[in-house]
Amino acid sequence: MCGNNxxxxxxxxxxxxxxxxxxxxxxxxLHGLGDSGNKELLSLFSxxxxxxxxxxxxRLPHVxxxxxxxxxxxxxxxxxxxxxxxxxxxxLSPDSPEDESGIKKAAENIKAIIEHEARNGIPPxxxxxxxxxxxxxxSLYTALTCQHQLxxxxxxxxxxxxxxxxxxxxxxxxxxxxLQCHGExxxxxxxxxxxxxxxxxKSIVNPQMITFKTFPGLxxxxxxxxxxxxxxxxxxxxxxx
Numbered sequence: 001m002c003g004n005n006x007x008x009x010x011x012x013x014x015x016x017x018x019x020x021x022x023x024x025x026x027x028x029x030l031h032g033l034g035d036s037g038n039k040e041l042l043s044l045f046s047x048x049x050x051x052x053x054x055x056x057x058x059r060l061p062h063v064x065x066x067x068x069x070x071x072x073x074x075x076x077x078x079x080x081x082x083x084x085x086x087x088x089x090x091x092l093s094p095d096s097p098e099d100e101s102g103i104k105k106a107a108e109n110i111k112a113i114i115e116h117e118a119r120n121g122i123p124p125x126x127x128x129x130x131x132x133x134x135x136x137x138x139s140l141y142t143a144l145t146c147q148h149q150l151x152x153x154x155x156x157x158x159x160x161x162x163x164x165x166x167x168x169x170x171x172x173x174x175x176x177x178x179l180q181c182h183g184e185x186x187x188x189x190x191x192x193x194x195x196x197x198x199x200x201x202k203s204i205v206n207p208q209m210i211t212f213k214t215f216p217g218l219x220x221x222x223x224x225x226x227x228x229x230x231x232x233x234x235x236x237x238x239x240x241x
Contacts, residue, residue, distance in 0.1 A: 008116045010068040010109050015052040017065035025126040025151070025238035026064045026117050028110065029055060030135030032157075033075065034083040051132070054222065058231035062240050064122070066113065070106075070135075086138045087161075092189060094163070094196065103161045107142040114148060126241075128234060130154030132222065133189065137161050140178070140197075144170050144204060151237045152177035154230055157189055157220055160197045167204045176205045179233045181226045183218025 031051050055065045070084040077089040087102030114124055128151045131139040136158030143153045144166065155178060162169065178201060182194035191214055198212040211233075215226055 008112050010113055011066070011116060014066055014068040014113075017052055017056050017059055017067070019060070019062050019064050021061045023064040023122065024062050024241050025060075025128075026066060026122050027055070027128045027130060027154075027234060027238075028066045028068070028113055028117075028139075029154075030068065030086065030110070030129075030131030030138055031070065031084070032131075032133030032135050033085050033089065034078075035132075035135075054227065058227050058234070060231075060235065060238070063234065063238055066117075068110075068113065073102075086134055089134065094159070094193060098162055100162060103138070103141060106138055107145060110138065110142045111146055114146065114150070118148075124148035124150050126151055126238060128152045128154060128237060130156070130230070131158065132156040133158055133220065140201075143176060143178075144173075146173075147171050149173050150176065152179065152233065154233060155180045155197075156222060156226065156230075157182055157186055157194070158197070159189060159193050160200055163197070163200050166200065170204050174206050175209060177209050177233075177237060178205065178211070179230065180210065180212045181222075181229060182212070182214050183220060183223075184214050184216050185218055186220045188220040 029051055052067045070086045072082045073085050074080040075083055075085050075089055086106040088099035090097045114127055117127060118124055129139040129143045136155040139153055140155050141161045143150050180198055182191045184191050198210055201210050213229055215223060
């Protein structure tokens, strides 16, 4: 690939699952709090996810999967312990204070990856942004505030950050397909929060663009059925060209 990854800090150490033929599309997938793109980091909030390994299981031959790592920062919710996080978290309820500056800075860093891919031949409308938990939250915020029309968003077990700033904060892309998935036994981000997020999203993009799937018995994690739904979504939005 042309271009210099060092000019985009999050790409310098990102894990990339390459396609097996000419790459004409990309999925940028953001891990959850205390996790990483490729291996588990043990913490109070860590979920076992080597996301690069998980995504390898649903990869498509023409699609590149990019799994960046969040930098370690002190997280208020975990007694200021240092852990990989896209932004600080003060709480996990819809009314908790939010790290507005951190969220916006993190979104700009993800947009820099999108711009890098565009300069290197994969246009934004061939890029899906996705993530799990805090990473899913950032993927929603980034896609909704991005000036480019992305192919879609995969939002797993998450919420919409700075939800009170929408719809005015939206860049206005009404036809953004969003797949939201949530475990019905999620004790960390209850499925009700996911449902509230889905309703909020319907006020920001065209309601028919929103797909909200729930999975019985699933805690704050993923499962094969969920990943099958993700693969189907990617196949539909990023066909071979």
